Amino acid sequence: MKRSYRARNKTIPLLTTVSPVAIWLILLVAAPLLYVLFLSFLSTDGYNVVFLFTLDNYKNLFNPTYLEIYANSFLIAFFTTAICILVGYPFAYHMARAGKRKKTVMMVMLMVPFWTNSLIRLNGWKTLLGKTGFVNTFLQNLGIIREPVEILYTRGAVLLGMVYILIPYMILPLFASIDKLDHSFLEASNDLGANKVKTFLHVTLPLTFAGIFSGSIMIFIPSLGYFFVSDIMGGGKSQLIGNLIETQFKAGNNWPFGASLSMMLIFLILIMVTVYKKSGGDMEDLGVM
Amino acid sequence: MEERKAIVEIKNVNKIFGENHVVHDLDLTIYKGEFLTMLGPSGCGKTTILRMIGGFEEPTGGQILVEGERVEDKEPFERNVNTVFQSYALFPHMNIWNNVAYGLKMKKVKKEEISRQVAEMLQLVRLNGFEKRYPSQLSGGQKQRVAIARALINRPKVLLLDEPLGALDLKLRKEMQLELKNLQKKLGITFVYVTHDQEEALTMSDRIAVMNQGYLDQLDTPERVYEKPATKFVADFIGESNIFEATISHMTGDTASIGLEVGNALCLLEKGVSYSLSEMVYACVRPEKVLFSAGEAEGFNIKGVVKEQIYVGNIIKSNIIIANGQMVILSRLDIDEVPKVGEAVNIYWNPDDVVLMKSRGYQIHHVIENASLGGD
Structure with a gap:
């Protein structure tokens, strides 16, 4: 008797506190994901989704036409991630070692553009990089080039846009792991005969590897999917997986295939996170955002 | 005794952080072995001094010499000195073998030589068999020993230890104290040890440098620091002390009669120190040296009432309140005679057992004497 009384007494408050979060998660996370999963097994008659179970959408993923798009996507994603590490690490390191005031200033500098709509920011780049844009005009006036060069609508421009949009996702986890690094490790290394370079290679880098890895996950996956970057900066010339998915849901009107492409991306994320966890990564480092 | 050879010389060193003057005009010579x-106490500048010797802080002024060579501008690894950090700072991504081998690897020592020396070091700190483990798999005491092995493998001339036992529990700390002391004797390396634990300092040290707010108050052997504290701070910080403010009222030969707020007492004047009549001093008496009797002793008239008694193992501490409200502590072994609670007693002591310290109050005395107080 006593036990059931106590159990009831706890269940109701627990339900009332947890249910808003649970409902939110079910409605906005679980339900759409399940719907996409469900969709990916259905067929299409060319216009509408037909309730007919099929695995063709998954077979279709390996169609040779798409392999080039995958390759192109992975190339862009790889270089985006690499550049983000190379640019982001020094920035994050500097920020972690800076004084309180400087740290705040750097954080604000990082976050303010982040809060602005990324489409607007990317269109801003267009005015800089276009044929009549600032860079071309400037170079022409200096006499370095005679004719405007094509900067925009190249793979390089897409890469630039990706790095520009995604770099905070690299800097923040890196900052968290460098900031957490106990300064006495560096002093100990220095004491035991390692100069700054050796200390960085043997101590700082291995101990902040979790930050690099979690930053890479958070950049690699979105850069496969950010179709609008390739649309704006690449002029639709270079197709990415993201563009492919967008096409299936809009122009192509093939929702089930779009859904199976999305499932492939989700599956990739799961693999990467699992590898990260298996290699001893801290899941909390992934949640810095 | 052979002449002692200086290994670290600190000459007129100051350290200022922003507006904090952490170390004042420090002169200190540390001898070989x-x-x-x-x-x-924390914030007295002791760790800063250690970090300056180790090369992690640069002195604002003054010189630091290791083996006669100036080192202020040298990197930590260019000095023949190694540090054992307070938090151990063992590299968490390396196993014990790699942690200990780190210093030799950086110096590009041959592989077989590294293996030999690491094995030797782990043997020394009794951790052979732990090579493959990671720091997170060790207990506090084991981590401590790895940290020591990692520093000692570089054959430093001086080993700096920054509160190395601070994180350990009492029993382990006592064991490690002995172990460290034995290790130091065995290797003959100079140890510079930072602690806020006076008992630890008294047990392990050849000499103790007592720091107070950035000043070196006393540098002496443990016995001398305990028996003859140089300042009121030292008397107060090391062991328990009864400290009385007093003025010198008579001096006959080497004995002086001093006037306390509540009565008179006798004490022995230190040889070689000159005192003047009515000079203000502090008289410091250790609790075990305080005597009591029913009647007044010759030259003394301090009366008090026993307020309470505290049993600390085999020692009984009696708190005696004297007329101005000051608490005088008297400690005795439990086999000795002690006063009863509530009993009125007379307090006295053997004049040799008092340590007399000059008070800054004497400066006021000079000011008053030299000031012209109006009139002509």
Whole structure:
């Protein structure tokens, strides 16, 4: 008797506190994901989704036409991630070692553009990089080039846009792991005969590897999917997986295939996170955002 | 005794952080093979001094010499000195073998030589068999020993230890104290040890440097620091002390009669120190040296009432309140005679057992004497 009384007494408050979060998660996370999963097994008659179970959408993923798009996507994603590490690490390191005031200033500098709509920011780049844009005009006036060069609508421009949009996702986890690094490790290394370079290679880098890895996950996956970057900066010339998915849901009107492409991306994320966890990564480092 | 050779010389060193003057005009010579402890409360500058010797802080002024060579501008690894950090700072991504081998690897020593020396070091700190483990798999005491092995493998001339036992529990700390002391004797390396634990300092050290707010108050052997504290701070910080403010009222030969707020007492004047009549001093008496009797002793008239008694193992501490409200502590072994609670007693002591310290109050005395107080 006593036990059931106590159990009831706890269940109701627990339900009332947890249910808003649970409902939110079910409605906005679980339900759409399940719907996409469900969709990916259905067929299409060319216009509408037909309730007919099929695995063709998954077979279709390996169609040779798409392999080039995958390759192109992975190339862009790889270089985006690499550049983000190379640019982001020094920035994050500097920020972690800076004084309180400087740290705040750097954080604000990082976050303010982040809060602005990324489409607007990317269109801003267009005015800089276009044929009549600032860079071309400037170079022409200096006499370095005679004719405007094509900067925009190249793979390089897409890469630039990706790095520009995604770099905070690299800097923040890196900052968290460098900031957490106990300064006495560096002093100990220095004491035991390692100069700054050796200390960085043997101590700082291995101990902040979790930050690099979690930053890479958070950049690699979105850069496969950010179709609008390739649309704006690449002029639709270079197709990415993201563009492919967008096409299936809009122009192509093939929702089930779009859904199976999305499932492939989700599956990739799961693999990467699992590898990260298996290699001893801290899941909390992934949640810095 | 052979002449002692200086290994670390600190000459007129100052350290200022922003507006904080952390170390004041420090002069300190550390001799080869000695165990020197820097003792003081937190914020007294002891760790800063250690970090300046180790090369992690640069002195704002003054010189630091290791083996006669100036080192202020040298990197930590260019000095023949190694540090054992307070938090151990073992590299968490390396196993014990790699942690200990780190210093030799950086110096590009041959592989077989590294293996040999690491094995030797782990043997020394009794951790053979732990090579493959990671720091997170070790207990506090084991981590401590790895940290020591990692520093000692570089054959430093001086080993700096920054509160190395601070994180350990009492029993382990006592064991490690002995172990460290034995290790130091065996290797003959100079240890500079930082602690705020006075008992630790008294047990382990050859000499203790007592620091107080950035000043070196006393540098002496543990016995001398305990028996003859140089300042009121030292008397107060090391062991328990009864400290009385007093003025010198008579001096006959080497004995002086001093006037306390509540009565008179006798004490022995230190040889070689000159005192003047009505000079203000502090008289410091250790609790075990305080005597009591029913009647007044010759030259003394301090009366008090026993307020309470505290049993600390085999020692009984009696708190005696004297007329101005000051608490005088008297400690005795439990087999000795002690006064009863509530009993009125007379307090006295053997004049040799008092340590007399000059008070800054004497400066006021000079000011008053030299001031012209109006009139002509």
